Amino acid sequence: MRLNDDDKAMLDGRQGEAKRLAMDGLVQLGNAFGAEDMVSIGYAHIHAGMAMYLHDVELMEELAAKGASMAVPASVNIANADTVNWQQTGAPEKLARLQQRAATAQNQMGASCSFTCTPYWAGHWPTWNTHMTSIESTVTVFCNSVLGAKSNRDGFFAVYAGITGRYPRFGYHLDSNRVGTHLVRVEATPATISDFSCLGFHVGRLVGDGVPVFEGFTRRPSLDELDALGAALATSGGVALFIIPGVTPPYASAEQAFAGKAPRQTLNASPRDVKAVYDEFCSAKDGKFDLVHLGCPHASLEEMKTYAALLAGKQVAKGVELWITTSRAVRNEAQLAGIVRTLETAGAKIISDTCPISCHFARSASPDPKLGVVPPPLRAIVVESAKQAKYVRDMIRCDTLLTGTEEAVETAITGRFVARRRA
Amino acid sequence: MREIKARSIVRGLASGPALVSQEPISFLGDLDITSGTIIGRLPSVEGMSVKGTVLIFPLTMGSAGAWRFLFQLYKHGTHPVALITREPPDPSVVQGAILANIPVVCEPEEDVLALTSGTRLEVDGAAGTIRLLQ
Structure with a gap:
């Protein structure tokens, strides 16, 4: 993989132990997926440090102790306890106290300690063509599909990307992968946020990690409906990007979404399919x-x-x-x-x-x-x-x-x- | 000593007995963290423990949370010492393996799913090699 001088300086440890550790991980990841080089990211949605998992909060504390700080604007994913009103959930105090330690580490690293799976509603709103990273698949799919940012479905390395401001160029960071795979003809008329959730759950199961292109909505879905659709697509399948022509930047038409090629598969989503998801659950x-x-x-x-x-x-x-x-x-x-x-x-x-x-x-x-x-x-x-x-x-x-x-x-x-x- | 070439994914050197699953594995759901026991519906390995093994399987099942479960196995000392997959693993699994210092290779040149569980193997993640130790 081609690294620039700054990447190399981080990898050599010339910019401190935290950046060395982070860049070393990112280079291994990039090599594993055949990335040619790194891209500069503009935003990271990172791991919280989760009190319900052994040594997980400590993982974030150790990074903070190594001098890690966020090189880009960063929000923090959902946590395992309400850190203020845990009593009303019946959580043990020790769990909440441990979760609070993660907040201290996040503040030390300069992340916005949002503890949420919807940082966009909290003001983290990356724009078109912003390369970014997210540990939460709901955030990945919303930012790719509604905002036109570029994100993979990441794990812990969203933290490493936040520390370095860099990410290997593979997956949805390449425009060649931001192309429709399945055409979904929506025959149902989803009327509520829950309907959109069930529609997404149905389609996600059928398309796996493909890129579904939707046609047939009788109106432009609201932001909340798009959020519900994406979250469900990312849950039942491995969807990182869906395309609604006219909604998802920059796709104006289905032809553009499929880059002029034929869809791999065409599916219909009927009212019965939506109802079946309600029934299943x-x-x-x-x-x-x-x-x-x-x-x-x-x-x-x-x-x-x-x-x-x-x-x-x-x-x-x-x-x-x-x-x-x-x-x-x-x-x-x-x-x-x-x-x-x-x-x-x-x-x-x-x-x-x-x-x-x-x-x-x-x-x-x-x-x-x-x-x-x-x-x-x-x-x-x-x-x-x-x-x-x-x-x-x-x-x-x-x-x-x-x-x-x-x-x-x-x-x-x-x-x-x-x-x-x-x- | 026979050597099988594979693609390097995560560096590191480890050896242990092979555990061969014919089914894809999801680290979120198929494994009990505290014991390393396979609890998913994987007929070829259900009920066995991945602890200390060189885990061989065709592919990882997608979940963005997989890294956390692999890391948790490591923190509980119930992790496999190396992973060999036929197809490239998910990015999340790779991230978990790097975090847990578990070497990973994929796309081996021979059909490793035909190996017998218990065969002692050594995996060199950086070199991309699998050695049969017996």
Whole structure:
């Protein structure tokens, strides 16, 4: 791989141990994937340091101790506990304290310690042609497909890219890979954010790590709908980029999206396909549940407004928990707008930094036994997102009831599960 | 001593008994972190432990979170000492292997899926070689 003088200086250790370690990893990664050189990135969405995993927070502390700092604007991915209001989630204090140490390390490294899977709603909005890196696949797909930035689905090395400001040129950093593979004819008319989530989940399963090109939407999807579509595509499949001609920069037409070539495959997405995803994730046949969850991925201010409109003057039923998860930045905005008061008066809990699948509910994690993490027994969780549903099933290992946002709020108010109503 | 050439992915030198899976592996979900036991539905290796083995499998299943689970195996001391894949592994798996100092080679010139589990192997990640030690 061709390295410039600055890359070489970092690799030789002339710019300190943290940059040497980071560049060494990035060069190995680049060589493994046949990258010709490195690109300069403009943004990194990095690993939090997760308190539910052994020695994971320490991983970030060690980097900070080595003098690491972010060479580019950086946001921080979701964490394993609400670092301010952990009591209302039932998390052990030791877990929250450990998670707070990650925040200290992030601040030391100059990252914006956003602890969210939707940093774009918190103001991290990379623009067209910005090379970037992200540890969170939801961020990768949103930034590629809605904003026209260039990102791979990364792991820990998003941190290394943030430290060096560099990333090997392979995958979606090459325009030759930003070409449609599957044409998806949308015959369904998704009407809600949850519908878009289910549509994405269905299509993601069929296209794997391909680049689906959508046609047939009867209107331009909202930003929240695009967010839900992408998050689900990235969950059931390995999608990093989807293209909606006229929406995804710079693709004006399907011809342009396929670079003049024929699609590898053409698929239809029918109303029945969307319904099948709802049905698959309504596994609690007795309709009994312990928790209603809204805000996967972390809610935007628009979604917070929707929840407030649905809950204003109402009361969450006795014995029902309603969690709304959003970034601390959006929470603060909602607080100023009076939305937090409306939601809390109705009995909802607003939780930041984490979410059901990322908190101490997860049975697939491996926390230090000293933290005293005991996942509570849960029968089922009512969700509005296919992404959350899949991971509730796989990580919390309890049943799910997937429905629309309005129906989920109605469920919380009445205490009885309300299935998705047909649009 | 027979040597099989392969493509270098992650440097490092390690040896151990082969564990050959005929099925693709997802590090997120198929392995129990604390024991290294294969809990996924992989008929050829289900119930076996990857701990200390040279793990051979056709390809990695995509998950952006795979690196974390490979790193967690390492932190719990239940990790395979080297990986050999037929097809190039996911970037996330490569990142986890670099972080955990686990050598990786791929695209071997011989059909390594035909090797018998238990065969002692040495993997040189930098050179891109697999040595049969017996």
